[in-house]
Amino acid sequence: MPVSCEALRINLTFRNGDQPKATVKAHPFSRARRGTQGDVLRVHSCLLLRRPVKGGVMAGEKSSKEDSHSSRVIRVVFFALLLDLLGFTLILPLLPSILDHYSQTGDGVYQSLQSIVNWFREIVGVPMETKYNSVLFGGLIGSLYSLLQFLSSPVIGAASDKHGRRPLLLLTTVGLIFSYILWAVSHSFSIFLLSRVVGGLCKGNVSLCTAVVADLPCPKARSKGMAMIGVAFSLGFTLGPIMGAYFVLKLVDTELFYQGPALLAVFFSIADLLFIFLMLPETLHKDDKDSTDSSSVQEVGDLLSPVSLFNFSAVTRTKEQPSRQRMHNLKVMGWVYFTYLFLFSGLEFTLSFLTHQRFKFSSMQQGKMFFFIGITMAAFQGGYARRIQPGRQIQTVRLAIIVLIPAFLLIGFAQNLAALYSGLFLYSFAAAIVVPCLSAQVSGHGTASQKGTVMGILRSLGALARALGPIVASSVYWLAGAEMCFIISSAFFIAPLLLLSRLERHKED
Numbered sequence: 001m002p003v004s005c006e007a008l009r010i011n012l013t014f015r016n017g018d019q020p021k022a023t024v025k026a027h028p029f030s031r032a033r034r035g036t037q038g039d040v041l042r043v044h045s046c047l048l049l050r051r052p053v054k055g056g057v058m059a060g061e062k063s064s065k066e067d068s069h070s071s072r073v074i075r076v077v078f079f080a081l082l083l084d085l086l087g088f089t090l091i092l093p094l095l096p097s098i099l100d101h102y103s104q105t106g107d108g109v110y111q112s113l114q115s116i117v118n119w120f121r122e123i124v125g126v127p128m129e130t131k132y133n134s135v136l137f138g139g140l141i142g143s144l145y146s147l148l149q150f151l152s153s154p155v156i157g158a159a160s161d162k163h164g165r166r167p168l169l170l171l172t173t174v175g176l177i178f179s180y181i182l183w184a185v186s187h188s189f190s191i192f193l194l195s196r197v198v199g200g201l202c203k204g205n206v207s208l209c210t211a212v213v214a215d216l217p218c219p220k221a222r223s224k225g226m227a228m229i230g231v232a233f234s235l236g237f238t239l240g241p242i243m244g245a246y247f248v249l250k251l252v253d254t255e256l257f258y259q260g261p262a263l264l265a266v267f268f269s270i271a272d273l274l275f276i277f278l279m280l281p282e283t284l285h286k287d288d289k290d291s292t293d294s295s296s297v298q299e300v301g302d303l304l305s306p307v308s309l310f311n312f313s314a315v316t317r318t319k320e321q322p323s324r325q326r327m328h329n330l331k332v333m334g335w336v337y338f339t340y341l342f343l344f345s346g347l348e349f350t351l352s353f354l355t356h357q358r359f360k361f362s363s364m365q366q367g368k369m370f371f372f373i374g375i376t377m378a379a380f381q382g383g384y385a386r387r388i389q390p391g392r393q394i395q396t397v398r399l400a401i402i403v404l405i406p407a408f409l410l411i412g413f414a415q416n417l418a419a420l421y422s423g424l425f426l427y428s429f430a431a432a433i434v435v436p437c438l439s440a441q442v443s444g445h446g447t448a449s450q451k452g453t454v455m456g457i458l459r460s461l462g463a464l465a466r467a468l469g470p471i472v473a474s475s476v477y478w479l480a481g482a483e484m485c486f487i488i489s490s491a492f493f494i495a496p497l498l499l500l501s502r503l504e505r506h507k508e509d
Helices: 059-089 092-103 108-124 130-163 165-184 189-202 205-214 219-251 259-279 296-304 306-310 324-359 363-383 390-413 417-442 448-480 482-492 494-500
Strands: 005-015 021-025 040-050
Touching: 059 165, 059 205, 059 219, 059 259, 092 108, 092 130, 092 189, 092 219, 092 363, 108 130, 108 189, 108 448, 130 165, 130 189, 130 205, 130 296, 130 324, 130 448, 165 189, 165 205, 165 259, 205 219, 205 448, 219 259, 219 363, 219 390, 219 417, 296 306, 296 448, 306 324, 306 448, 324 363, 324 390, 324 417, 324 448, 324 482, 324 494, 363 417, 390 417, 390 482, 390 494, 417 448, 448 482, 482 494
Parallel strands: none
Antiparallel strands: 005 021, 005 040
């Protein structure tokens, strides 16, 4: 008579050189329980037994279902994050006009921040031009926003490990809706700044989306998911500012010109909220319980202390301690992520100074430049980055960082648009590779109940880098000159390369 197969799952557990211990689970095609990825290496295999099973299915069908589930989750994450970023980036081309609008109202908070900008401008020697003042003021608000994300990302990530990804995504999206409503009714700069503070504290969607992707069981699916998150970023930062620029051109002369884009941001966020509620499945399973062994005070300290964040101390608060080797590699990748974004975000910020000073770019020309960068990044991420095998990601990150060195030298010394855009092309390639690949590598660390914490900490380190990098780079730019700024920064990209050489080889589960 015809027979089908039933799989017996065998967990082989190796701990510190002990003999393997085998546990056999007899139920057919049971879902693998994802345990600690520290000093415990779990090897899952299926033995196919020739015995009749009524209504049995082949093992390939289970794999196919997992692939289908992962692909669906990735698609939902992509569209949810794209909606989120479209609302977030609408304000970027409007910011100079918004700041100019509030400068005429005599708002006390605005004047206080303007005095900080004036003090910084006098110290580093920035020319007294409206264009430069807008860039510096926008950079100050951007640094504040990043600092708030530095504080909130680990907390939101850890909360998602306890309560699930969906509830936290819905909650943070509601917070973003409230921040955009505040923006729409901001008749004073104080209300506008409050809207940015609320938005910064609630902007946990990115780290939560990376945690959702980190929950996927297959390393290849995680790599593809992180690349698609990168594509969503590139498209969001390309299409959102274009829509914002429309309002600049059409409505800038009206008194409440910012209400149109603010209400559109509210619309995008409400659409995102409904999309997440209807389409996103919960990826943190009930049996993946949070197993931290720390007190609440200690846990909060691990999530707020910069030293603890760089050491990923929260990851060690578990019953099954990760190995020294894996913790070492996790810390190294955290430092690589921070140093790369510190240097990258700084030079990215000074692009506005360079193109305006050397090439006399208007706001529209700068918009076209960033459109070129966004489309090029999306093409590399969608066509190349998502196909990089997990075992080759670190090697590819190393190549991308090496490419950044001539890229920024070309940009820094460019005297014509051909040289500038050649450098920007190389810059876009590297930007499309490094963050998705590092995120995919880091997502393999921690237990199933720690993915939100791990990805939240990584996002926090990136936010700190983006808060500090522009301040340092713009200081060097105006004190030492454009060429010297790009030479020094390019030379310092050796730092993340040296850190990558400290990674210890290990066999993946």
